[in-house]
Amino acid sequence: MSVTITKTAGRAVEITWAPEDDPHGYLARAVEGDQLAYALEALGDGASLTEYSVDAALQAAMHTKALAKELDRRAAKQVVTLREQHGLSWGQIATVVLDDAARQSAVRRMYESGLRHLGR
Template sequence: MSVFVTKTSGHSAEITWDPEADDPQGYIGTAIESDQLAYALEALGDPEGAGLPAQRSPEQAVQAAASTAALASVLKRRSAQQVVYLHDELKLGWRTIAKSLLDDPEKQSSIRRMYNSAQRQAETKGDA
């Protein structure tokens, strides 16, 4: 993967990627063009109001929340797919994955739920 986030100066950064190789489904492009990434970063940087007080109207606040939720949903699915890879391809154990992702090796059942969710999604995709 050749997605790069480069700090350019001060509080600025530049994101570069190859749309064909790095984003064939268009998720990165959509996240940027629809302001999902901007809203999510704003929420990430605002621990008290999750980025919503910065919005000027209820409609903008709803748009910000919807954009953040949409990006979070995609990332949640991707994270579950990564669990499948860590377990099936790299042969990492549930405890190791739970420690790495959730900082608690006892949360194996949470990791297994993520794994099962990704498996169900893959099966549903195969049926389509």
């Protein structure tokens, strides 16, 4: 994928991608629909959330959760790839993805979820 993040000055960045990297428009929607902005704000501790009105705070939470849900689906598909194409063990995947080799059953659930999202 040719998504690039370039630090331009101080804490400013520029994110670019090619149209073929986003055939379903997920990246564009995350940017245009403010999901990415709200999620990054939450990642930065969401301090300004207290300055929002109730409606704006609800919007921020909704957008952050929507992006997190989409990323969970993507991570599940990546687990399928790690297992099927790269032949990694459940323990190896659990160590890297969940930071705990003992969480192999959780990784298997992610794998099963990934298969469902792939239509298999």
